[in-house]
Amino acid sequence: MAFAPDALATCQTYTDALLSHLNATRITLRTQPSYPQDGPYPVLVESLDPTSGASTLLGNTSIDVRDTATFLACGREGKGLIQDDIRGSAEAMRPPEELIVAYGVVAQLLCPIFIGDAVVGVVSVHEAKGVRQWTDEDTAFLVEKVKAMSDALGLGGEVRNEFFKA
Secondary structure, X not given: OOOOHHXXXXXXHHHHHHHHHHOXXXXXXXXXXXXXXXXXXXXXXXXXXXXXXXXXXXXXXXXXXXXXXXXXXHHHHOOEEEEOOHHHXXXXXXXXXXXXXXXXXXXXXXXXEEEOOEEEEEXXXXXXXXXXXXXXXXXXXXXXXXXXXXXXXXXXXXXXXXXXXX
């Protein structure tokens, strides 16, 4: 069963609020559209700064986020991820090259949605304007909105207000 259109519309209002509040380049929500089925986690909802010139990731499945070093690290750590400058990240924590080269991401926040120890969705905040020092206020606002998205989708997931830097 796919998510109801009104649930995705509600999530869109939350990603729009994140984009505005965080003054970021892009916000994405990824999860399996008919969770708990297996398969890639496409971008189901995206808010994009129209002045950034950044390309959309909406509907993109070329990056299977479940196999990326950053997604796997969130699962291992049981926390969200802060990357102020992904270009300097160690190989073990480097996002897919496509995200950097094709989509221009320089800094990011990842806020996973957990069911137990499994990551069942993730909201990403992408910054393409340059290196960014994310603040506690940024992560707290992100967690608040991701909790609301998890509830809107009926995932029953847990969103933890804990992050690690890489």
